[in-house]
Amino acid sequence: MNITVLNGSPKGKQSVTLQSVNYISKHHPEHIVETLHIGQNIKTLMEDETAFQETLDTIAQSDLVIWATPVYVCLVPAQYKRFIEKIFEEGHADLFKGKYAAIVTTSINFFDNCAVDYLRAICDDLEMNLAGSHAADSYDLLNKEGQTRLQLFASQLFKDIERGSTFGGRVYPLDYSWHVYTAGEATACVKAPDKKILLLQDTHYEGTNLGRMVDRCRKNFDQKVETVTLSELNIKGDCLGCIQCGFDHQCIYDGQDDFIPFSKTTLAEADIIILAGEVKDRWLSSTWKQFFDRSFFQNHIPALKGKQLGLLISGPLTQMTALKATLDAMTEWQGAHVVDTVTDEVEESTFIDARIDTMVRRLADCAQSGYIRPATFVGVAGRKIFRDDVWGRHRFVFQADHAHYEDNGLYDFPHDDAFSLKISQDMIHLTQDPEMRQTVRKMLKKEMVKPHIKVVESVE
Ligand SMILES: Cc1cc2nc3c(=O)[nH]c(=O)nc-3n(C[C@H](O)[C@H](O)[C@H](O)COP(=O)(O)O)c2cc1C
Numbered sequence: 001m002n003i004t005v006l007n008g009s010p011k012g013k014q015s016v017t018l019q020s021v022n023y024i025s026k027h028h029p030e031h032i033v034e035t036l037h038i039g040q041n042i043k044t045l046m047e048d049e050t051a052f053q054e055t056l057d058t059i060a061q062s063d064l065v066i067w068a069t070p071v072y073v074c075l076v077p078a079q080y081k082r083f084i085e086k087i088f089e090e091g092h093a094d095l096f097k098g099k100y101a102a103i104v105t106t107s108i109n110f111f112d113n114c115a116v117d118y119l120r121a122i123c124d125d126l127e128m129n130l131a132g133s134h135a136a137d138s139y140d141l142l143n144k145e146g147q148t149r150l151q152l153f154a155s156q157l158f159k160d161i162e163r164g165s166t167f168g169g170r171v172y173p174l175d176y177s178w179h180v181y182t183a184g185e186a187t188a189c190v191k192a193p194d195k196k197i198l199l200l201q202d203t204h205y206e207g208t209n210l211g212r213m214v215d216r217c218r219k220n221f222d223q224k225v226e227t228v229t230l231s232e233l234n235i236k237g238d239c240l241g242c243i244q245c246g247f248d249h250q251c252i253y254d255g256q257d258d259f260i261p262f263s264k265t266t267l268a269e270a271d272i273i274i275l276a277g278e279v280k281d282r283w284l285s286s287t288w289k290q291f292f293d294r295s296f297f298q299n300h301i302p303a304l305k306g307k308q309l310g311l312l313i314s315g316p317l318t319q320m321t322a323l324k325a326t327l328d329a330m331t332e333w334q335g336a337h338v339v340d341t342v343t344d345e346v347e348e349s350t351f352i353d354a355r356i357d358t359m360v361r362r363l364a365d366c367a368q369s370g371y372i373r374p375a376t377f378v379g380v381a382g383r384k385i386f387r388d389d390v391w392g393r394h395r396f397v398f399q400a401d402h403a404h405y406e407d408n409g410l411y412d413f414p415h416d417d418a419f420s421l422k423i424s425q426d427m428i429h430l431t432q433d434p435e436m437r438q439t440v441r442k443m444l445k446k447e448m449v450k451p452h453i454k455v456v457e458s459v460e
Helices: 016-027 042-047 049-061 078-089 112-125 144-162 209-220 259-269 286-298 321-332 349-369 377-391 399-407 418-430 434-457
Strands: 002-007 032-037 064-070 100-107 129-137 197-201 225-229 272-278 308-314 337-343
Touching: 002 016, 002 049, 016 032, 016 064, 016 100, 016 144, 032 049, 042 049, 042 078, 064 112, 078 286, 100 112, 112 129, 112 321, 129 144, 197 209, 197 259, 209 225, 209 272, 209 308, 209 349, 225 259, 259 286, 272 349, 308 349, 321 337, 321 377, 337 349, 377 399, 418 434
Parallel strands: 002 032, 002 064, 064 100, 100 129, 197 225, 197 272, 272 308, 308 337
Antiparallel strands: none
């Protein structure tokens, strides 16, 4: 079998993810494997048509395409996304049609499901026959269990393909049946005194639905809304995954472009941030992804904590689970508040007007009141994964995070909660007695709600 590995890691041959594919390859010398370092060579692939064509030719010859990529900020790296965008934009999707595909990722399992979902959707859009995905922890290959699991995955994958097995898609093609949004008169009446408002867009959208949405949103505020367009910022390049920022939050691009100063001033100082973007394939643009990836210089620090966010999105957001899930994931663990999301999916322009007006009013209200919706599983679980990782196996790499977590009480391990531990210990001891156990069993419901009732009763 001819296998093409599309390596998404900007680290090329030094990719951890790639080692899993190499491991499979070593166990199956009967297959011919060609690895293309997409993430590392993205600049060449975007600029040199011959190089891009050679990549397409290799893919055309293959029986199986393996999407092998690290998870970067809940998705694939921006470089990989740019390659995917080029495939669709230049009409090369047919090349992939009917081919078998597999997905291999490594990560610390922080929303790796979103990255896999994204790639699944891409495979569906390319009409590939996705035979399986293996989302491993970065260190899985280092232990017997991980190695065995990977081998079993590969054996099953090859067996399925040799049998000519058929696999179904997970998502429907996106429905882009759009209408034109025409904005009504904006009211310019909303004020958020003393609050800084930033509108961030990946590119200029004049003359489009999103351009008009952005315009209305801006005009609704009766105060300055600073607008920054990412494509106009001097951003020298994508995140290279070198993690040199781990020691001191200092990016290798520091002093070389405008991204870090922008992050540390305009972005950091904003109270309200409105993000605007158009759907591109199954996410926003790779420019937006570059923004999120480059923000990784602050590693696992909740840099957006306390910020009120509004999302203006043009495109079929409600049909895209991976996009919504990643946006929630990226913001909720940080303690940022996605106040509202407005899209142009509905037909009536007056409804979109009303939605934008509502979002603007709510952003101002929440910025004044300080309300942040409680984190759900998405945010709570995300924080715990980072807490454990920074405290444990990656403390040496992420020394700046470790110091920040210590200084800001982010190491909230349950085993540090002396009060709860003492109560538990006492109660466990008490309920060893069978009679007492029966009594306490019956009291549980009432006792659990008691303090809550007390709080309600204390309201005057
Ligand atoms: C910029 C950056 C962002 C990352 N974002 C995530 C993430 O969102 N979720 C996760 O589980 N791991 C994340 N990781 C960890 C990598 O996915 C992990 O280290 C992976 O094994 C690296 O693979 P590679 O060597 O093939 O690039 C991130 C790493 C970097 C450098």
